Amino acid sequence: MGRVLERIQAAERALATLKELAYLEAPTPVERDAAIQRFEYTFEAFWKALQTYLREVEGLEGGSPKGVFRLAREAGLLLDEEARLALAMVDDRNLTVHTYNEALAQAIFRRLTHYTRLMESVLGRLR
DSSP states (O other): OHHHHHHHHHHHHHHHHHHHHHTOSSOOHHHHHHHHHHHHHHHHHHHHHHHHHIIIIIOOOOOSHHHHHHHHHHTTSSOHHHHHHHHHHHHHHHHGGGTTSHHHHHHHHHHHHHHHHHHHHHHHHHO
């Protein structure tokens, strides 16, 4: 459980930095872009924490974010709606390389609060 706890703690630290910006009501373009960058590394820490938990605690092996979220749903760690949101989060994470597109950056930023709450809730369950 030591490695699992390390991964969870790393994800929680990353999430704390995202929360500093994700709830801003009228971010400047720099704040918005910083929030999206924080979302990227928080997402990575989050799915890897879940992957490690599934492997070491549940005995399940997932090799990709979408695979891990599907396994987490099967293991009862995600509710159906949470799994759908997590899969949408993967798609948004993959689109973050296109944040030079103003409309896309704004749309992703608006969804960060939902993703932040989801990650916080799931990490709480993993503890």
